[in-house]
Amino acid sequence: MSLSSTTSLRYAIVGTGMMGIEHIHALQTLADTRIVAVCDPHAPSISAARKALGPDRDSVEVYTDVEALLANGEFDVVVLASPNHTHRALAEPLLRSGAHLLIEKPLCTTAQDCRELLTLERETQRPGRVVWVGLEYRYMAPTMQLLAHARSGVLGNLRMLAIREHRFPFLVKVQDWNRFSANTGGTLVEKCCHFFDLMRLVLQAEPTSVYASGAQDVNHLDETYDGRTPDILDNAFVVVDFDNGARASLDLCMFAEATKNEQEISLVGDLGKAEALVTQGLVRLGLRADGWLQTNEQPINTAELPSAVQHHEINHGAHHGLHHGSSWREHVAMQQAIRNNTTAEVTLHDGLMSVAMGEAAHRSIAAHRPVAMSEVLL
Ligand SMILES: NC(=O)c1ccc[n+]([C@@H]2O[C@H](COP(=O)([O-])OP(=O)(O)OC[C@H]3O[C@@H](n4cnc5c(N)ncnc54)[C@H](O)[C@@H]3O)[C@@H](O)[C@H]2O)c1
Missing domain, CATH: 3.30.360.10 (Dihydrodipicolinate Reductase; domain 2)
Structure with missing residues (x-):
């Protein structure tokens, strides 16, 4: 993978179930933002993502596993919205890739796994890289x-x-x-x-x-x-x-x-x-x-x-739709951190706690x- 040096942010969405689609809808409203890749092993979830992407669907790359995404994709930010028990394993290569990363809540299913990701974040840190946990309430x-x-x-x-x-x-x-x-x-x-x-x-x-x-x-x-x-x-x-x-x-x-x-x-x-x-x-x-x-x-x-x-x-309805606008506000705040070179408002430490x-x-x-x-x- 390679990172862009331009102001336009290129996103890969990993896991395009209910929450991945919510992220797609939120990101589509933001300026200088492009969704360039989706990654999910479940064909119906990919179809749902393509539908949500609308006219952008034909320019988006589709992957069925993170290894292929990392080997071939070109993006700046990854949104990890796969099931909780997959976060620990999937976040590891994503952290190593150097991309900015939003990991859906809960960070992991155990405090021990969260601690391991904190260690990995420290080991793989590069200046300006933002790692954020989706505690959007x-x-x-x-x-x-x-x-x-x-x-x-x-x-x-x-x-x-x-x-x-x-x-x-x-x-x-x-x-x-x-x-x-x-x-x-x-x-x-x-x-x-x-x-x-x-x-x-x-x-x-x-x-x-x-x-x-x-x-x-x-x-x-x-x-x-x-x-x-x-x-x-x-x-x-x-x-x-x-x-x-x-x-x-x-x-x-x-x-x-x-x-x-x-x-x-x-x-x-x-x-x-x-x-x-x-x-x-x-x-x-x-x-x-x-x-x-x-x-x-x-x-x-x-x-x-x-x-x-x-x-x-x-x-x-109030239950499903973008969580009262919080997914959108979360992305606005994360993009500000990326573009202004500041730290995440919701850190892996917050995720661990x-x-x-x-x-x-x-x-x-x-x-x-x-x-x-x-x-x-x-
Ligand atoms: N922030 C919030 O308020 C909020 C709300 C709902 C869900 N979530 C979180 O979002 C995450 C996803 O939940 P959901 O409701 O979208 O579940 P979901 O079952 O609707 O979607 C999960 C998707 O991940 C895919 N997936 C499974 N293994 C994968 C892998 N190895 N690589 C890529 N994709 C994979 C599945 O095929 C599925 O399409 C969970 O961690 C959940 O806790 C957060």
């Missing part, structure tokens, strides 16, 4: 507004962060890879790495211990794959202690699609409270100085999203005790 507009309140100081000393995700069951994936924890890392890694990442980001602190209770009570119990029943947890409560004395909780339910908001985030400091109601696109701010039950409601303005992204969201917190939560459920982060970070 940071870029959902209501989350960004909550973060702005946290940073402004208006809430005072941040003490409690409560994240509730009540949503639909896991979707069907190509070859049903997401039905087994060995492939996903377990629900609290696969799904909840987003929320553990938000906890560290909002509280600006590091986790010290994790206590969790959870189970697979409702979903996928009547499914079988080669005689095996899925083993993926569908509900949990997780409590995390942080090194600055703040605490956070996660309330996850995956059989609760009959709800108003998929995600509700509440942040309380000694001066006030901010709440992000993500699906409704609403942020509430209440300051204790203003008196009991006084809040300001702020609808979230998403006018900065290109119309193609907004249109896709409307067509695909979000996986390690999920791993600690799974261990806590199995052992019925709090798990110190030092037990999983080693």
